[in-house]
Amino acid sequence: MPQRLFTASQVLPGPCGQRIPDGAVLVDDATITEIGTREAVERLAADDVVRQDFPGSTILPGLINCHVHLVFDPGQDPVAGVHDVSEADLLERMARHARQLLDAGVTTVRDLGDRDGLAIRLRDRVNAGELPGPRIVAAGPPITVPQGHCWFLGGEADGERELRDRVRRTAALGADLIKVMVSGGSITPNSPAMWASQFTPAELRTIVEEASAAGLPVAAHAHGTEAIAAAVDAGVTTIEHCTWLRDGGGGYDTRDDVAERMAGRGIHACVAWPPDWPGFLDRFGRERAALIIDRFRWMNRVGIPLIPGTDAGLGHSPFTEFAGALGLYEHVGFPRERIIEMATVVSAGALGLDGKTGRLATCHSADLLVVPGDPLTDLGVLGRQESLVVRGQTWKPAAASS
Ligand SMILES: [Zn+2]
The missing domain is CATH 3.20.20.140 (Metal-dependent hydrolases)
Structure with a gap:
């Protein structure tokens, strides 16, 4: 499978405080090999890379x-x-x-x-x-x-x-x-x-x-x-x-x-x-x-x-x-970026999957969720996926395939 490049208006790697405007993620088979600004990651991609651009959207960990x-x-x-x-x-x-x-x-x-x-x-x-x-x-x-x-x-x-x-x-x-x-x-x-x-x-x-x-x-x-x-x-x-x-x-x-x-x-x-x-x-x-x-x-x-x-x-x-359930934590008073961290980084740690999934980082499993807009201003967009990649495989949602 050729390398795949995913770009979006922003990439949220998972941990609180980390945000890459105009970011990109490079995936080789089932693994993330690079993450950073679009410009930097594009330079590292192979000539035959298959790219998917999501302007106006956010890429975050599944x-x-x-x-x-x-x-x-x-x-x-x-x-x-x-x-x-x-x-x-x-x-x-x-x-x-x-x-x-x-x-x-x-x-x-x-x-x-x-x-x-x-x-x-x-x-x-x-x-x-x-x-x-x-x-x-x-x-x-x-x-x-x-x-x-x-x-x-x-x-x-x-x-x-x-x-x-x-x-x-x-x-x-x-x-x-x-x-x-x-x-x-x-x-x-x-x-x-x-x-x-x-x-x-x-x-x-x-x-x-x-x-x-x-x-x-x-x-x-x-x-x-x-x-x-x-x-x-x-x-x-x-x-x-x-x-x-x-x-x-x-x-x-x-x-x-x-x-x-x-x-x-x-x-x-x-x-x-x-x-x-x-x-x-x-x-x-x-x-x-x-x-x-x-x-x-x-x-x-x-x-x-x-x-x-x-x-x-x-x-x-x-x-x-699932996204609707995260609204509870917003109601309780948690900042949105913290809720995203809980549903990704913190959960991966609790499940013993640190270093494998839960964040967008090199050598981690290519588990990517692409959503429209910015979940840091509206958590609800987490329920409106534009694309999902699970262990390197793009998932075709039932609604899109029917
Ligand atoms: Zn139960």
């Missing part, structure tokens, strides 16, 4: 959605939707969701819970070039207690021996990380309450110990404050939802001691709110919504790194949209 479930169909009952469905049908559904993520400008996604390791299989097929899709970081079936949150995905384990065995089996499936349901959740009938811890602190330490023996990080689903505290002490890598829900569900805590430990250890929080976050806030009511927004600001003040994800697949969180 976006990273840190929390999805490819196996669930949005709007469907999650339990019924995966229970009696054949593996072939589920894989077909997941491949469709992977294409939709590309349509939304997402070039890397973390799947935090599938059935039978199907997201791992999809990942391998995407990696082999058999199917289009973003880079998939897959957790396999989440670990839970018998009849616990999301038990129907097949990750139940009871007691230390079974937990160790479950982690080993998930690693053997080829998982990139371990997902553990530290607290209950909202989608599983008759399972522990959202704020209740499903595991003892000792059991959590066992899971993290066994995962790190296999070289795997741990993502912890935790709504309750005690569940969050135990996950932090056990040494997990990320906390999902991180709701700080008080026992009984009647309010929210701000535990500075726990938050400071979390920040000190660089444990990321992914609150995983959907693109329709205003609808989410409405459902909570004004008073509770204000408390929730305050808690986001508090986590940020304490120094907890936040990463965006949408929990796509659940409720009404579609795979077709």
Whole structure:
């Protein structure tokens, strides 16, 4: 494949403060080989370079959605939707969701819970070039207690021996990380309450110990404050939802001691709110919504790194949209350039992909999103891709090809 040169009115390499007016990116196969001003990069390009110019547009790194479930169909009952469905049908559904993520400008996604390791299989097929899709970081079936949150995905384990065995089996499936349901959740009938811890602190330490023996990080689903505290002490890598829900569900805590430990250890929080976050806030009511927004600001003040994800697949969180979810952080008060950094550079770091993707830099994967105008003045343009390159391959969005 000849070299390809992409130029635009501005290039945002990813980190806050970096902006190249009249910039360009040079791509060789699947890798970025040069980035800089158009003039400088043009001089370095081969004579037969294939160029694509995007005047009036911005080139930035492909976006990273840190929390999805490819196996669930949005709007469907999650339990019924995966229970009696054949593996072939589920894989077909997941491949469709992977294409939709590309349509939304997402070039890397973390799947935090599938059935039978199907997201791992999809990942391998995407990696082999058999199917289009973003880079998939897959957790396999989440670990839970018998009849616990999301038990129907097949990750139940009871007691230390079974937990160790479950982690080993998930690693053997080829998982990139371990997902553990530290607290209950909202989608599983008759399972522990959202704020209740499903595991003892000792059991959590066992899971993290066994995962790190296999070289795997741990993502912890935790709504309750005690569940969050135990996950932090056990040494997990990320906390999902991180709701700080008080026992009984009647309010929210701000535990500075726990938050400071979390920040000190660089444990990321992914609150995983959907693109329709205003609808989410409405459902909570004004008073509770204000408390929730305050808690986001508090986590940020304490120094907890936040990463965006949408929990796509659940409720009404579609795979077709990601940019809308970033508006939540603007509502909370984050500057736009910081939000872009969170959805690219910071997320890549949290997923262990530093140096591979998440920024436009030499030797990084050619994961490029081209959007009209300037996302630094309007984040909404992130949802209107003009072009997407994933690992060097240009994606043809469904709307353009139909
Ligand atoms: Zn989830």
